[in-house]
Amino acid sequence: MTATQTAPVPPVLQHDDAVRVRGLVKRYGGRAVVDGIDLDVRRGEVFALLGPNGAGKTTTVEILEGVRRRDGGDVAVLGADPAHAGRAWRDRIGVVGQSTGAGNALTVRETLDHFARYHATPVPTGELLADVGLAEAARQRVTALSGGQRRRLEVALGVQGRPELLFLDEPTTGMDPVARRQFWTLVEGLRDRGTTVLLTTHYLDEAAHLADRVGVISAGRLVDVAPPAELGGALRSEATVRWTEDGALRSVVTAEPAAVLRDLLAAHPAGEVPGLTVTRPGLEDVYLRLVALPEETR
């Protein structure tokens, strides 16, 4: 049996990117929670949507998953409009949700065996259990799993149909540090096998560790898109030079720290400049400034 993709998309979106979004708008009660987002996710990359709670991350992702209607803009996910795409399209995307979908009374293996029957080409259960590190827990009831194990099962269910594109909505919220590390390794494994991953998170270290590119969402707008190390562009080139002078802490924010240092060294011909540090903004500093910037300066 074969199936073809049918939902047509506008010419601007006819592209091989996994996700293309132009001018996406979603309103609740007249208020735009998504307010004109443009977004491209390339095939094979891990893309992180970063932003504070209520910024519009989850709404955006739910529109891309085809479970929420949009109020404006054009969207293509794997070449089809999610609002009109059919089951063949759904079988090509994977969504890691907050539920296994079958209650807690089944065992891990029973859950996976059941949902295997929803997919055209499911990954064999044994392979899946090994991939997510649940082989030992296969015979346990879902209700007896730890939080981290549950999350692994949800990931297994998300990738069971061999999706080309996987959505992870705040996947590590509530996980302990060890479980998070294991989860990251899992996502890296998926990327290595060619799966495109779109994840939302409000953990900066997670975005920095996993993502090829990060998009920062604030108040329904995408305020920056870049690899984690380059996020914030101009903000990042600024350095802060701090030192102590006459017992008081002094600091200068500058795009040319070397010039400041030359002046400082010239002023201290005897040697040490007390308390001297030069810092570049980290991801957190950049992020905080991006989401805090008033609209007109963006």
Add this chain to the structure above:
Amino acid sequence: MTATVPATVPAPAVTLPAPPSAAAIGLARIGLELRLFVRDPGQVAFSFAYPVIMLVIFGSVFGDEVVLPGVGFRQYFLAGIAATGVMLTSFQAVGTAVTEERDRGDLARLQTLGTPALSYGIGKAGQVVVTTIAQLAVLLAVAVFAYDVPLPTEASRWLTFAWVVVLGILAGTVLGLAVASVIGSARSASAGIPAFAVVLQFLSGVFFIDSDLPAWMDQIAALFPLKWMVQGMRSVFLPDSAAVAEQAGSWEHGTTALVLAAWVIIGTVVCARTFRWRRAA
């Protein structure tokens, strides 16, 4: 079937294997629903014990009464409680289960999987058929072996039994699904649906002799399926001479079939138009 995870990322293939049919997934869901049912001791106990306990209680209180010539109370009551059992395992169980699954996010998960709503309905209906048959078997066994209630011997009566049960199950299942779309949360469902079911039982003559009911009550009850299921069951378990105790003075098989079929159609249409995978935002 063979399949490999692509090592690189090719353009979307034009042809891919199609996902399994709605019927195939529905079949898988019947198995799942049954497995979940038997692992829920509360549901099993309620579904199987409630009609039997009611038969025991009412039978003990009114057991010696002869309600109609040649018809004991237990025999009369068996019809009503059998119909009630069908309503409970279909309408009440489905209505509360669907709202719970929606509140828990199970349905949202099924939606992202691309599960056809039809498959979900098939799973529910299949589970209801199996549990209802088991429940009726237990109830009839208790009636026969513990209380010597005579069961009909004619094939035509069992045929009536079969179509009343099948239409009752279908109506109850689609109406359970429909009411779950209307009700906001599992909290209100678990309070509202059983209360509605109890009132409907009294209105529909489960506990009383039909001709004793005030006419207005019978007319209200006639709008709902339960009265017709009870009446259909009485035509199975009571001698034809008992039909004089019906408000209409006859079993009204034609009307019964029409009303139940109408409810199946209405429920199906409402389900199809209002079924929701997610709680209202």
